[in-house]
Amino acid sequence: MYDAGSAAAAGVRGCGPLQPSQSDRTGGLRQQVFVHVRATGQSSRADIARGLGISAGSVSALTSDLIQSGFLEEVEDTPREAGRGRPPVALRVVRGTRCVIGIKLADARHSAVLVDLSGQTVADVTLPTAGARKPVAALVEEVGTLVDRLLTEAGQDIACVAGLGLGISGIVEHDTGQVPWSPLIAGRDTALAALLADRLGVPVRIDNDANVLTLAELWFGSGRARSDFAVVTVEHGVGMGLVLDNRLFRGSRGMGMELGHTKVALDGALCRCGQRGCLEAYLADYALAREAATALDRPARDAGNAAVIDALFAEAKAGNAAAATIFRRAGRYLALGLANVVQLFDPALIILAGERMRYDYLYSDAVLREMQALTLAEGRTTCEIATHVWGDLVWAQGAAALALADATDAVLGA
Amino acid sequence: MYDAGSAAAAGVRGCGPLQPSQSDRTGGLRQQVFVHVRATGQSSRADIARGLGISAGSVSALTSDLIQSGFLEEVEDTPREAGRGRPPVALRVVRGTRCVIGIKLADARHSAVLVDLSGQTVADVTLPTAGARKPVAALVEEVGTLVDRLLTEAGQDIACVAGLGLGISGIVEHDTGQVPWSPLIAGRDTALAALLADRLGVPVRIDNDANVLTLAELWFGSGRARSDFAVVTVEHGVGMGLVLDNRLFRGSRGMGMELGHTKVALDGALCRCGQRGCLEAYLADYALAREAATALDRPARDAGNAAVIDALFAEAKAGNAAAATIFRRAGRYLALGLANVVQLFDPALIILAGERMRYDYLYSDAVLREMQALTLAEGRTTCEIATHVWGDLVWAQGAAALALADATDAVLGA
Structure with missing residues (x-):
């Protein structure tokens, strides 16, 4: 799906793209630790062990990986009681240095968000578009325009983008990045993710738009508690x-x-x-x-x-x-x-959205x-x-969660 | 659901009933090892490790548990090549000493099988019945009659029955053993599993009849390969x-x-x-x-x-x-x-049955x-x-698989 060669040709460097994982698993233990810390803002190792029901030893190994790969950092924790010894240490997500892009394509307008690893939205843009089915090449160009405007808005460069997630309606093969059918695309079985990765020089993950909204609920919405x-x-x-x-x-x-x-x-x-x-x-x-x-x-x-x-x-x-x-x-x-x-x-719960x-x-x-x-x-x-x-930006945030899960999986080996 | 007191009162002893697990997990690793050995007939520890993709150390610990608790035994394996050293050892399911009962209730007839831990059917019986909805007490008595005939047919005693699994159509709460609604029972929300456990003095697990047939496919049928x-x-x-x-x-x-x-x-x-x-x-x-x-x-x-x-x-x-x-x-x-x-x-596969x-x-x-x-x-x-x-006896075998999974889970702590 993602061609490292074309990424290199596009001048990607520094804090740039990560190799995407072929794994469909977004629920690995490292991922869970990362999501837990992201969701709580900051968290001690003991809190993580309690929250996820895993051993202190496991937490120690997992957080060490996450710190080394630049996803988490140690900060001084709020002391709970006076006393001697080492000051308590908490973990939080490293801010600002790396980002992912989330995009929702739709009939009347496309939406995009730039999100840092802590889940904070750095910038968002919307691009009005004509409602008819269009050739996939035209759609790829529209996404290119959308990404350019988003990076301009944020004052950022594509080199800081670790990955892009995209939600589109229709039948979408998340694993292969193919779109067998979508009401937005003229023609069948298009290699949308590969075409976008070639155009943009970053790893691209795509999914059905309902799935990316579900990820938004799981990562940012009321689904966090479920x-x-x-x-x-x-x-x-x-x-x-x-x-x-x-x-x-x-x-x-x-x-x-x-x-x-x-x-x-x-x-x-x-x-x-x-x-x-x-x-x-x-x-x-x-x-x-x-x-x-x-x-x-x-x-x-x-x-x-x-x-x-x-x-x-x-x-x-x-x-x-x-x-x-x-x-x-x-x-x-x-x-x-x-x-x-x-x-x-x-x-136990159905969330109606859209x-x-x-x-x-x-x-x-x-x-x-x-x-x-x-x-x-x-x-x-x-x-x-x-x-x-919810508006389209929440769907785009879900698409960002898709990229975020993929970027952490890729680095951490899921 | 299962009252140990009433089991004792019913004279259960020796290789008798096992405490049922409250866990819904039938897929734990020990269970998987047991099912693998049962499905293959006999299997070396190396075969198990390869088949399940787990480490040799894990297989060693898991099979040791299964041997100690009387589910597996060591046998001499067929030597693959001439040579010196210890004769190769394989594992197989202990035969004959413990059994479970599987029952399918239906409109026109009830069916029951007695199955040993290796999955071999020891005996089966069918009891014609009237098709109307009946009070749960009458249904429990019919099951009692069915079990008596089954044990007589097999020349066995209830003391050798480690558990009973039962499939019935309708809405069935597998966890609690309650039946909120069934076309076979007059009245709603009956405590079918508890009533049967009291009547028979063995642990009872119940499930929707389509689920027990699915278990039959998974344990004994073409689902084994999927x-x-x-x-x-x-x-x-x-x-x-x-x-x-x-x-x-x-x-x-x-x-x-x-x-x-x-x-x-x-x-x-x-x-x-x-x-x-x-x-x-x-x-x-x-x-x-x-x-x-x-x-x-x-x-x-x-x-x-x-x-x-x-x-x-x-x-x-x-x-x-x-x-x-x-x-x-x-x-x-x-x-x-x-x-x-x-x-x-x-x-990838739909099995049409019934x-x-x-x-x-x-x-x-x-x-x-x-x-x-x-x-x-x-x-x-x-x-x-x-x-x-497939006939009703296959459904009954699936119900036996339910009891078998439960019995192994119970002993092995899932």
Whole structure:
């Protein structure tokens, strides 16, 4: 995926790119120690051992590795009690010297963040873009522009970028960096990660956009307190991410979790993917715009335009029965999709996320009641539902977490 | 769940019951060593280290534990080459002295097997039963009768039974041994495992019947060669089991995998569970019998009778269009359900199992083609589908594997 030769040709040096790991493991013990210290701000070795339930000896070896490879540094800890002897020592993430880039590609705009190893955002930029599918070469150029603007904004050079993570909707092979299909790319089975690595001269990891948002929840969001949870996203499509035992689950062969393309009707509504009866064909933006074209004479060509959905929602709120019936059915299908997630994965928490969560039809009490009614719960504690109305920058932060996990794995051998 | 006091009261002694572990882990390293030796028949320590990818030192410690606790014994290995020095030593499972019981409960008959620690079946029996829901006390008595007959058949005493595993359809809490709901039990949230342990004086582990069949595949079937696969069962209901990384996945909170109750239509066909649109309401025996009652004037009271389905299938084969249309739709819904499994879990293999696999509508080329058509595969290798027409005794063997895993975990501390 990443060609060291082309990186060298691009003049990478100093604190530059790290070799990416071929491993899919983002949950190794060193990684866990690093994430623990990052999450707590600073932490003593004893705190780490307690927090992760590992021995003092292991912590000592792991933190020594992390210090030597420039991820952690020792600082003087706040003394808890007066006394003699050595001043207490804590560990924290080394700041400022190395960064990773996180990018979310989308229909209407691309977003990028520059994040240091401690997870602090150094800079962010957004690039408006046309909504149609485009050749992968054009998309790679757009990412190049985005990265240039981001580095300019931050006053940084590409040489300080240890890696780039990118989230894109569609079917994405995280392991190989190939994109078999994406609604943003004209053509199939493109080598997106390799093309980006060649263009930028840094290691690139890509993943499905729902997975990068799930990583954002795990690294920066409410998922930090949970070892197991699901994320369901509703935007231009419907996505899902699942964390099991603090790790992202991608399906046995790395490409599961396609909730948006599970079938909720035989011979049902037509989906963007060309099949019928997919959940997202009842729920995603284009599905609502299509219904608006039928019942409200809205031009079908506006289907990719989020403003159309905003206007439709305003009409539904103002009492337009046709508009209201469109949202009502979308809400019922969301309830059905969530019930299926509960039935199969039995998560303790589902986080609903994505731009459409601004529309309360998607998380109204009626929807949650219907979800319960469609779930064989039999008196057990129901699954907790949380709603996060997050912007694209949070998705980009998740993509940065992907690069961060990869950079630490690469150096530390996972 | 298991009361040592009542076991003592029941006169248990000698090689009798083992304390069950509260742990859900059936995949610990000792367990893996034991399963490896059991699967290979006999195996040298070097073979074990190679097979499991662990160090010689670990293998030595683990096998020493297993020998001391009476699970493995040393035997002389077949010499590979002439030479001097110590004769080569292999390990095998100790035979005959300890057993576990595996039971599958079903509508029309219950099945039981007595299995020794090496996985060899010592005896099996089947008990015909009436198909209606019954009070849990009556079911416990039926299991008592079944166990008595099994031990008589084997010429054994309950004192040699290290544990009992039992599979039952419905929602089953493996951890607590509670059954919130089962189509076989009148009433909700019954303490089935505790009641059985009291009645029989041995530790009892229970699980959803699809999970025990999946264990049978993992321990005895084609799943032995795979670390990740799914099992989908079609009988009186539709069930699913999933193995990830050689271990049974039960959902984050232990009760996922309810494929039969995922919704495949909004406001769809009525299910036995009382909800609408469940996959099994289009596919299970009762769903087909219900359709036969509508289109072919079959009495609805025969819905629980497998002979009705057999007769209906014969008519479809003989050219009855109404009967054929019933099976055709069932096949299409199976295709839809399998496509959803692929979309979410991306398994390399799905094993179709259960009594209904005798009907070729369920695994005909047309069904597999439709499954592919409903899956967003994008040129990737398609999921392999295998069909196993297995009888109830295999399910019972899986239940025995549940007890076996538990017995080894209990002694070895997982």
